[in-house]
Amino acid sequence: MTSIVALLLWGVAAFLGTAIVAVAISRRGSATYLVYGVTLAISAVMFAIAAAGLTGDPAGVSTVTLPLGLPWIGAHFRLDALSAFFLVVVNLGGTVASLYGLGYGHHEPAPHRVLPFFPAFLAGMNLVVLADDAFTFLLSWEFMSLASWALVMAHHREQDNTRAGYIYLVMASFGTLALLLAFGLLAGPDGTYTFDAMRAAEPSRFVAAATLVLMLLGAGSKAGLVPLHVWLPLAHPAAPSHVSALMSGVMTKVAVYGFIRVIFDLLGEPAWWSGVVVLFLGGLTAVLGILYALMEKDLKRLLAYSTIENIGVIFVSLGLALAFKANAMPSAAALALTAALFHVLNHSFFKSLLFFGAGAVLTATGERNMEKLGGLIHRMPLTSFVFLVGCVSISALPPFNGFVSEWLAFQAILQSPDLPQWGLKVMVPAVGGLLALSAALAAACFVKAFGITFLGRPRSTAVGQAQEVDRYSLAAMFILAALCLLAGILPGLVIDGLSPVTLSLIGNRMPVQMAQPWLSIVPIAESRSSYNGLLVFVFIAISASLAAFVIHRFASHALRRGPAWGCGFPDVTPAAQYTAVSFAQPIRRVFGTFAFRAREKVEMPPPGATAPARLTVEIHDVVWETFYQPIAGAVRFATEKLNHLQFLTIRRYLTLVFLYLVTLLLVLALWP
Structure with missing residues (x-):
């Protein structure tokens, strides 16, 4: 078993070696094929190794210790069921992102700013998941953050990207500090920084509570929990699209891994109130994330805010697991x-x-603003199809995969009446309502994303001239679309594959799903509830095909074709179509007052005037203005005042040094 961890570490070394080589060759024309081809091969091999580790002995644990890191403990690495699962997620994401990059990378204006850091980013995420001591974990975490920051800054000359990189760096530093303090509490006065020693220790209630708070701050800031999410909708759209896919689809899950590793594995038995805290933050994150997404007209920012909503769904389920x-x-x-x-x-x-679909749209049109898109289903039919699959999946509609995991979360919520604490009895149904609301809003959000982007008429000349993207990008998107369908119609395979993780962390597992008839999935018992994705898929396919056949075969042939009704306007113009902002207007009027302090101002010209009427919508980021803007203002004020210290005379500098020394001596003299 030890050799498995050694193979994975050799894969990490290969990623780092590729990054070093990329520095030398990144300006050559063949560098894109070489770098992404190598990362594709390495990621695929590491995915296969991790999958073998996950499906092997459930109790099997592989460890390796290297003479690196802190001198008295070395660098520890471990592969168990939990790390094997997240390595599957990381390296599967790396494989498809590398495949996408083989085509998308040729459109990159500054490949020398992307190619060296892409394999380094993959290496950092793998090292975080493999780390088995606090020092190695934090070092790998910081390496992952810096590599992804470099990728965010790849297009640093574009508007707002520098600000996005700065805020990301500040939030990443804050998160790392919180993780450092959390591991310091777990290590205790003896400085037992290995995870095995932390597992063996029994932390006090205060240490357990403080560690939970610090992990929510540290891992939650990287994952995108509200109100620590402010960097995410800035940084994810700023990066190249295949990097955005890795950051949103994979790196946020590495943060979830860090939370699970500490809270479920190292911290011991949880207190019931910890479930209340995580549930509340998860429900708030889910609803606010999707509301922010609905207000967006930038396609990549919409997807970034949607990630916040899905992180909320994950943390709701984790809060339920802690409570149970x-x-x-x-x-x-x-x-x-x-x-x-x-x-x-x-x-x-x-x-x-x-994100791959958004990258394809950006490559073909040069636009991320949905108000300037439209009609792409005619110009990019293949991209439109796979993007629609992604929209249906993320909207949690059967028979695709998003439905299954959210359905399982609701099945867990239905077990809450058996909880003894009244706080949980009230909190769980309330969060269940928030989860249902977020699911409905997600469906509306992605009707908007697909409809405004791909349907209707082109809103700009560039969109009308768009062409389908390259075969590598399409292959990556079709692979993921197929996985969305397979995980939705055969969820029992995934659930059984996850059983080693739940056995190691909970001591129990869901019933064996592949033993159920007709490939149904049964969360608790067949008498309570079950779901069969395969039968749902067959029913939808047959009924849709039958309906299409009946309509085309037996419908009246006396058809009259005419122009589409334009709401009473004789001129057919794209300006008469729904826009992203107008689509979200009803929801903005319902939720915007308290969520965004939204205000609408109408300017109507007097009778006879030729000036147009104007509707101005004002939306505020309440979290930013409440929490972060005052801090930024205080820092700016302090730096402006301290800036005067640069212009003192020599005598004043010497006076300050003298007073500082006197103060230190007084502190030492009065110290008890």
């Missing part, structure tokens, strides 16, 4: 944890697919 585990309900805890892990996998599929 604390109350000795292992079957329900295994169900909730399976729902969380299944959604981790599903989100990596459909969010990567959607």
Whole structure:
């Protein structure tokens, strides 16, 4: 078993070697094929190794210790069921992103700013998941953050990208500090930084509570929990599209891994109130994330905000798992944890697919603003089809994969009446309502994303001249579309594959799904509820085909073709179509007052005037203005005042040094 970890570490070394070679060759024409081809091969091999580790002995654990890192402990690496699953997510995402990059990378205006950091980013994510001591984990975490920051800054000359990179760097530093403090508490005064030593320790209630808060700050900021999400809708759209897919579909899951590793594995038995905290943050994140997405007209920012919503769904399931585990309900805890892990996998599929689709649209049209798109279903039919698959999947509609994981989460919510604490009895149904609301809003959001982008008439000349993208990009998108369908119609395979993870963390698992008749999935017992994705898929396919046949065969042939009705306007113009902003107007009027402090101002010219009427919509980012803008203002004020210290005379500098030394001596003298 040790050799498996060694093979994975050799794969990480190969990623780092590729990054070094890319520095030397990135300006050559063949560099794109070489770098992405090598990362594709390495990621595929590491995916196969991780999948073998996940499907092997459920109790098997592989470890390797290298003479690196801190001198007295070295660098520890471990492969167990949890790390094997997340390595599958990381390297499957790396494989398809590399395949997409083989085509998309040729449109990159500055490949020397992307190629060296792409394999380094993959190496960092793999190292985080493999790390088995605090020092190695934090070092790998920071390496992953810096590599992804470099990719965010690849297009640093574009508007707002520098600001996005700066905010990302600040938030990443804050998150790393929180993780450092969390591991410091777990290590205790003896400095036991290995994860095995942390597992063996029994932290006090105060240490457990403080560690939970710090992990929510550290891992939650990287994952995109509200109100720590402010960097995500800035950084993800700024990066190249295949990097955006990795950051949104994979890197946020590495943050989820860090949270699960500490809270479910290292911290021991949870307290019931920890489930309340995680549930509340998850429900708030899900609803606010999708509301922000609905207000967006930038396609990539919409997808980034949607990631926040899906992170909320994952943390709702994790909060349920904590609550059930604390109350000795292992079957329900295994169900909730399976729902969380299944959604981790599903989100990596459909969010990567959607970012790839957005990248294809950007390549073909040069536009991310949905108000300037439209009609692309005629110019890019293949991209339109796979993007539609991604939209249906993320909207949690059967028979695709997003439905299954959210359905499992709702099945876990239905187990909440058996919880003894009244706080949980009230909180869980309330969060269930928020989850249902977010699911409905997600469907509306992606009707808007697909409809405004691909349907209707082109809103610009560039869109009318768009062409389908290259075969590598299409191949990557079709692979992910197929995975979305397969995970939706054969979810039992995925659930059984996740059973080693739930066994290691909860001590229980969901019933064996592949033993169920007709490939149904049964969360608790067949008498309560079950779902059969394959039968649903067959029913939808047959009924849709039959309806299309009947309509085309037996409908009246006395057809009269005419122009589409333009709401009473005789001139057919794209300006008469729905826009992204107008589509979201009803939802903005319902939720915008308290969520965004939205205001609408109408300017009507007097009778007889030729000036047009104007509708101005004002939307505020309440989280930014409440939490971050005051801090930024205070820092700016302090730096402006401290800036005067640069212009002091020598005598004043010496006076300041003297006063500083006197103050230190007084502190030492008065110290007890």
